[in-house]
Every structure is written in C-alpha cells, then in structure tokens.
Amino acid sequence: SDALFILESGEVYRNPTEVKMSQIVLPCHANHCGELSVGQLLKWMDSTACLSAERHAGCSCITASVDDIHFEHTIGVGQVVSIIAKVNRAFTSSMEVGILVTCEDLYIGKEWKVCHAFASFVARRTETGKVQLKQVIPHTQLEQVEYSLAAERRRMRLIHVETITDLLSNCAAQLAGECQEHKDAIPAEKTRVESVELVLPPHANHQVSTFGGQIMAWMENVATIAARWVGLSLKSWFLCAPDVPELKQRIGAEDNGRKNKLGVDLREE
Numbered sequence: 495s496d497a498l499f500i501l502e503s504g505e506v507y508r509n510p511t512e513v514k515m516s517q518i519v520l521p522c523h524a525n526h527c528g529e530l531s532v533g534q535l536l537k538w539m540d541s542t543a544c545l546s547a548e549r550h551a552g553c554s555c556i557t558a559s560v561d562d563i564h565f566e567h568t569i570g571v572g573q574v575v576s577i578i579a580k581v582n583r584a585f586t587s588s589m590e591v592g593i594l595v596t597c598e599d600l601y602i603g604k605e606w607k608v609c610h611a612f613a614s615f616v617a618r619r620t621e622t623g624k625v626q627l628k629q630v631i632p633h634t635q636l637e638q639v640e641y642s643l644a645a646e647r648r649r650m651r652l653i654h655v656e657t658i659t660d661l662l663s664n665c666a667a668q669l670a671g672e673c674q675e676h677k678d679a680i681p682a683e684k685t686r687v688e689s690v691e692l693v694l695p696p697h698a699n700h701q702v703s704t705f706g707g708q709i710m711a712w713m714e715n716v717a718t719i720a721a722r723w724v725g726l727s728l729k730s731w732f733l734c735a736p737d738v739p740e741l742k743q744r745i746g747a748e749d750n751g752r753k754n755k756l757g758v759d760l761r762e763e
C-alpha cells in the first residue's frame with residue numbers, strides 16, 4: 495500500500511501534498527431526500543483539493559476546472575465522509591489534484607468509495623507574472639501511474655474544451671432537427687431555472703473571492719430543480735459535466751461571473 499512505502503533512508507513515506515478531511519454528515523448538510531447534498535460535497539472536495547494544491551505551490555491557488563464526476567452512492571445523515579486529495583502532477587502554473595471520496599458507516603463498520611475526481615488548480619499570478627511550480631516527484635508505483643495519466647488527462651481536457659466549443663458553434667442547427675415529438679414531452683424551456691445569488695462573506699474563501707465549491711453548489715441546486723420537471727424521483731443520480739465546469743472568472747463582491755454550464759444525468763430507481 496502507498497501508506498506503507500518505505501524510502502531508502504528507512505523513513506515511512508507520506509505524500510507531502512496529501513490532505514485528508516473527514517466530516518460527519520449532519521441534517522444541515524442534507525438535501526430534501528435526507529441525503530448529503532452534492533453541492534455540500536463539492537464544497538468540501540474543493541476546499542480539500544485547494545489545500546493540497548497550496549501545500550505544493552506554497553502560494554495562493556484557484557480552482558480552474560473539475561472533470562466529470564460520477565457519484566456511485568448517496569451518503570446518509572450520520573455517515574462519515576472522508577476526502578483525500580493529492581497533487582498528481584504540476585505543469586507550469588497549473589496542477590492536477592486527484593480527489594478520492596469515501597463514506598463510512600461507523601455502526602456497521604463498512605467503508606465504500608463514493609467518487610474519484612480530478613480538479614485543475616492554478617497558482618495565482620504574482621506581480622512578476624506567471625508562477626513556475628516545482629515539479630512533483632512520484633515515489634510510489636501508484637503515484638507514478640497517476641503522474642503519467644495526469645499528462646494524458648490534461649491533453650484530453652484541452653481537446654474536450656475545443657470539441658465542445660466546435661460542437662456548439664457548428665452543429666446547433668443540425669442537432670435541432672434530431673428532436674422528435676413525444677406525447678408527454680415537456681418543452682425544454684419549461685425546465686429552465688434561473689437563480690440569482692448575492693455573494694456574501696460566508697461564500698468567500700481565504701482569498702476573498704467566491705469559493706469554486708460554492709459556485710458548483712449553486713449550479714447543482716439549480717440543476718436539481720430543473721431536473722425535477724421531468725418527473726423522475728431524484729433518489730440517486732449522476733451529476734456530470736459534459737462541458738467540464740470551468741471557472742473562468744473570479745467572482746468578487748461586485749463582479750458578475752461568466753456563465754458556467756452543467757449537465758445532469760438522471761437515473762431512475
């Protein structure tokens with residue numbers, strides 16, 4: 495196991511960028527179904543990953559994007575969520591942070607995986623310009639695998655952004671023709687939900703801009719309301735981002751952030 499990796503010096507190796515956060519789920523963290531709200535979980539994941547990125551960078555970092563996330567299980571009130579984040583690889587000023595979420599039921603003594611996500615964090619520019627991060631040196635076999643995969647994921651991430659942009663600009667007219675009339679169809683416009691949020695001090699991070707996790711939590715809230723229009727019970731669902739959520743502009747107290755997009759996949763149970 496990675497935790498028991500022994501260095502040549504005889505010391506037990508611990509990844510210096512690793513951050514672990516555990517939290518018992520309280521009723522105030524739950525949604526209307528009595529399960530941990532995805533928005534709350536995204537906030538915890540973002541803060542844990544940001545700590546890991548800042549531990550590596552040694553300076554203030556911001557969330558640039560989070561890749562698709564597939565939630566395999568829901569988490570109930572009273573269960574314990576553990577989030578482990580570590581920097582897989584640093585590029586120039588950006589880093590890929592791997593985030594593993596597990597859930598534990600203390601009373602039955604079981605622990606299971608909830609999701610695995612990858613977030614990109616960027617070290618804030620200084621007066622002298624872009625920060626050049628120190629490289630990550632993988633020690634364990636698992637770290638070496640993640641280090642190699644991180645470069646490939648970054649390549650795919652950049653291609654994905656371009657593909658989606660091309661799709662939206664070139665194919666919108668063709669896709670419209672694909673829509674078919676169904677008897678019980680709900681007009682897409684009817685599922686539209688818009689929410690306006692006032693950025694208050696509890697929404698800000700230590701850099702006094704809105705938490706990336708808070709923005710994702712607001713997005714998840716609106717997406718959940720929109721999805722309910724189609725009449726499925728939201729007992730469990732995948733929240734994923736066909737258009738990787740990108741945080742393109744910092745939102746301060748007086749700014750209007752650029753629009754972010756989110757897709758929701760529903761699963762009926």
Ligand SMILES: CC(=O)SCCNC(=O)CCNC(=O)[C@H](O)C(C)(C)COP(=O)(O)OP(=O)(O)OC[C@H]1O[C@@H](n2cnc3c(N)ncnc32)[C@H](O)[C@@H]1OP(=O)(O)O
Pocket residue numbers: 540544555556557558559585586587588589614616624651699703704705706707740741742743744745
């Ligand atoms: C912890 C928090 O809660 S922070 C608050 C929430 N987050 C935010 O407000 C972020 C707002 N967004 C921004 O400030 C900007 O869009 C930034 C800094 C992410 C990117 O700005 P850009 O002008 O594109 O910067 P630039 O082109 O110099 O790229 C900087 C790095 O970011 C990387 N990057 C930019 N966009 C993305 C993205 N969507 N996904 C992954 N990496 C990205 C680039 O590849 C580059 O990496 P490199 O230096 O390792 O080669």
